[in-house]
Each structure stands twice: as C-alpha cells, then as structure tokens.
Amino acid sequence: MRPIFDFTSYLFDLDGTIYVGGKALPGAVDTIQTLRDRDKKIMFATNTTVYTREEVRDKLIQLGIECERDEIVTALSVAGMYFRHYAPGAKVLLIGSEAMTEEMRLSEVDTTVDPTLATHVLVGLDRSFDFEKLTVGMNAVRSGALLIAANPDPFCPLDTGVIPDTWALVRAIETASMLQTHDIIGKPSRYYASYVLNQLDCRPEECLMVGDRLETDVELGNSTGMYTALVLSGADSEESIARTGIEPDYVWASIGAIAEEARLQPSSQVKEQI
Numbered sequence: 404m405r406p407i408f409d410f411t412s413y414l415f416d417l418d419g420t421i422y423v424g425g426k427a428l429p430g431a432v433d434t435i436q437t438l439r440d441r442d443k444k445i446m447f448a449t450n451t452t453v454y455t456r457e458e459v460r461d462k463l464i465q466l467g468i469e470c471e472r473d474e475i476v477t478a479l480s481v482a483g484m485y486f487r488h489y490a491p492g493a494k495v496l497l498i499g500s501e502a503m504t505e506e507m508r509l510s511e512v513d514t515t516v517d518p519t520l521a522t523h524v525l526v527g528l529d530r531s532f533d534f535e536k537l538t539v540g541m542n543a544v545r546s547g548a549l550l551i552a553a554n555p556d557p558f559c560p561l562d563t564g565v566i567p568d569t570w571a572l573v574r575a576i577e578t579a580s581m582l583q584t585h586d587i588i589g590k591p592s593r594y595y596a597s598y599v600l601n602q603l604d605c606r607p608e609e610c611l612m613v614g615d616r617l618e619t620d621v622e623l624g625n626s627t628g629m630y631t632a633l634v635l636s637g638a639d640s641e642e643s644i645a646r647t648g649i650e651p652d653y654v655w656a657s658i659g660a661i662a663e664e665a666r667l668q669p670s671s672q673v674k675e676q677i
C-alpha cells in the first residue's frame with residue numbers, strides 16, 4: 404500500500420467527505436492543516452451548481468478551513484472552461500441558479516435567453532424550473548442547441564429532505580425534445596478531471612482523490628489514473644464496492660484517517676528523513 408503522504412496533490416470531495424450539512428466532519432480541519440504543514444497541493448471538488456466558488460470558499464472558512472478560490476472546483480467552473488476550450492464562440496442558454504449566471508460571467512462565456520440563437524443549453528439545479536423553462540429549453544434543443552448537463556446527479560440530499568437535482572431537469576428536456584444530452588460536465592467526467600489536473604499542475608499518479616461516492620469521486624480518480632480513497636462518512640459503504648465493482652485504493656472510516664496517520668508519523672520526523 405502506497406504511504407498516504409506519498410502524493411504531491413490531494414483532491415477532496417466536500418459533502419459527505421469534508422462536511423455534512425453545516426458541520427465539518429471529525430478530523431477534517433486537522434487533516435487539511437496536516438497537508439498544508441507538509442506543503443501539499445490541495446483542491447476541493449464539488450458537483451454543486453447552486454454555489455459560486457467564492458460561496459464555497461466562505462463556507463469552508465466558516466468551518467475553520469482556510470483556502471483560496473482557485474483551490475475550489477465546481478461543476479460550474481468546469482463548465483466555464485468547457486465552453487472556452489471546447490466550444491469557442493458558444494452562445495449558452497442557462498437553466499440554473501444565479502451562481503450559474505455568475506460563474507459564466509467570470510469565465511467570460513457568452514449567454515443568451517433566445518432559444519433560436521443558443522448553440523448550447525446548460526442545465527443545473529434550478530428551484531424555479533417550470534413549464535416555461537422546459538418549453539424554452541426544449542425549443543433551443545429542437546433548434547439545434549447542444550444539451551449540456553452541469554452534472555449527472557438525479558437528486559440532492561439536504562438537511563430537510565431530498566430534492567430533484569440537475570439530471571431530473573435534463574431528462575425532462577430530453578424527453579420533450581426527443582434529443583439526447585450531448586455532454587456531462589460534473590464528476591466523474593474527463594472534463595472535470597482534466598480541469599483539476601491542470602489546476603494542480605500534476606500527473607494523475609501524483610494525486611489522491613478522496614470522496615464518499617464511488618460512482619462520482621472514486622470513478623473520476625480511477626478513470627484518469629489518480630489514486631483513490633473512499634471515506635465511509637457519507638453516501639457509500641463497503642458493500643457499495645461489491646455492488647458497483649468500483650474499487651478504491653484505500654477505504655477509511657473518515658477523512659480523519661490522514662490526520663491520524665500524521666500523528667503516527669509527525670512532520671518533524673518527515674523533514675528529518677529528508
């Protein structure tokens with residue numbers, strides 16, 4: 404088994420890995436500090452389509468985790484990169500939150516509300532999704548716009564219960580237009596992985612992806628040659644590994660495993676060895 408501190412870069416899912424609801428999971432703050440003390444590169448990877456990177460950063464800081472905006476990647480920041488690199492000149496019709504509008508503005512992506520002018524329709528979680536938005540989205544796709552799902556998440560668990568997420572809305576537009584999704588942006592897509600590796604400026608095998616979902620977090624890492632750790636503090640259990648056939652390199656009760664390892668091997672000792 405490769406030692407935990409043998410990587411240059413660490414990529415963390417957020418919900419179910421770093422925090423649940425408004426609370427940091429035990430060991431999360433210590434683990435991030437441990438990695439900072441060892442000069443590791445860190446990124447936080449979420450599939451959210453309703454918060455900007457700035458808002459995610461504010462939340463982490465409130466939980467006691469200092470970080471920069473550029474250390475955060477969301478489905479929306481990857482979508483911005485996607486349009487700039489893979490569809491220059493795109494005119495994107497947005498069905499999503501205010502955060503989607505803001506992140507497209509920051510990425511200098513051209514947007515339109517006219518379904519006949521749109522080259523793409525980007526869909527994220529939209530709590531005001533209604534018949535009118537479905538009609539506009541359907542007409543844009545029928546007019547030739549490519550349907551882009553910001554993430555493949557069918558539902559989103561909240562403290563108050565479960566609500567429909569991006570994929571449910573994408574399917575409504577697919578059904579009405581009788582045309583299929585052209586691309587999916589969020590974890591575990593190759594666009595997401597390449598954005599992250601580019602930001603971290605590292606090779607896949609130098610990066611450890613840590614997350615609570617096999618089909619998004621671990622799949623993202625495994626499919627691109629990163630090392631992967633499943634934490635059992637969120638969505639998936641050890642039984643999920645047999646069900647999905649997706650095998651992580653490490654399985655930990657929680658992210659606190661990294662801080663625990665550091666107690667067994669203090670960083671002063673690490674520096675002496677070097």
Ligand SMILES: [Mg+2]
Pocket residue numbers: 416417418419420614615616637
């Ligand atoms: Mg998660």
